[in-house]
Amino acid sequence: MLGTTGICMSAETGTLFAESMKAFEARVASADADGWRFVFLGDNRGNDSKFKEMLQRAKDLDPLFILHGGDIVETGTAGELSRFLDVVKSVKDLPPLFVVRGNHEMNAALFEKMIGPLNFVIDSQRLGLRLVALDNSSYVLGERELTFLSRNLDQKRQNQIVSMHIPPKTNRWPRHSFEKGKDELLTLMADRKVKMGLFAHIHLFDVDTVKGIPCIISGGAGSQLAWFGYAGDAMYHLVVVDVVKGKVSYSVERFDTSLMP
Numbered sequence: 001m002l003g004t005t006g007i008c009m010s011a012e013t014g015t016l017f018a019e020s021m022k023a024f025e026a027r028v029a030s031a032d033a034d035g036w037r038f039v040f041l042g043d044n045r046g047n048d049s050k051f052k053e054m055l056q057r058a059k060d061l062d063p064l065f066i067l068h069g070g071d072i073v074e075t076g077t078a079g080e081l082s083r084f085l086d087v088v089k090s091v092k093d094l095p096p097l098f099v100v101r102g103n104h105e106m107n108a109a110l111f112e113k114m115i116g117p118l119n120f121v122i123d124s125q126r127l128g129l130r131l132v133a134l135d136n137s138s139y140v141l142g143e144r145e146l147t148f149l150s151r152n153l154d155q156k157r158q159n160q161i162v163s164m165h166i167p168p169k170t171n172r173w174p175r176h177s178f179e180k181g182k183d184e185l186l187t188l189m190a191d192r193k194v195k196m197g198l199f200a201h202i203h204l205f206d207v208d209t210v211k212g213i214p215c216i217i218s219g220g221a222g223s224q225l226a227w228f229g230y231a232g233d234a235m236y237h238l239v240v241v242d243v244v245k246g247k248v249s250y251s252v253e254r255f256d257t258s259l260m261p
Contacts, residue, residue, distance in 0.1 A: 017116025
């Protein structure tokens with residue numbers, strides 16, 4: 001068990017990312033190196049009540065951290081981001097929460113000021129973890145992001161994971177996905193032996209295996225679900241990623257979809 005070391009924000013603190021990183025470092029020190037987990041979810045905009053319910057469940061699962069795949073608000077204004085932070089703060093003892101920028105977080109500068117960096121790394125030598133998160137909110141994975149990815153996927157950690165908001169275009173995901181930079185991304189992930197790719201953006205759950213790597217879409221944290229036109233399962237859900245003795249696996253927790261936002 002990791003205890004109650006969670007994020008603690010006030011008007012005097014820094015970004016959500018900065019506070020979460022402090023809490024993450026404290027939790028890593030007491031985590032079981034042979035067995036730990038994190039939670040992944042995405043796309044909560046427009047449904048604070050469902051999102052809060054999911055954050056509470058995520059906390060109860062006692063993860064090392066929570067990773068949010070983006071689209072936390074409708075347009076990315078300061079007021080919307082403040083409201084998002086209020087919802088986060090309302091869940092007492094919430095584990096560290098890291099947010100990937102989505103296409104609805106339109107103001108990059110405000111996102112960096114209030115939420116955190118556009119590209120970041122969650123890293124632990126002790127746990128053999130390196131998670132690299134990138135900003136592809138413009139439907140492009142640019143040279144800056146690919147360079148950042150290449151530099152950080154150095155294979156010094158046993159469990160390397162990559163995350164960004166928009167999924168790559170594949171035969172299974174031909175729509176609402178990105179094309180430019182996709183080939184470079186997938187080649188890097190395969191060459192550097194990445195264990196898993198985590199994406200959001202499409203409001204459902206789905207998984208595709210690309211170059212032998214499981215790539216997951218989790219976009220069911222509260223936004224209007226994509227009932228038609230896409231492969232996958234339209235449901236409110238979160239993804240639990242477990243790492244046991246170096247083996248990475250995942251499971252999906254479904255939430256009630258009877259009440260639409």
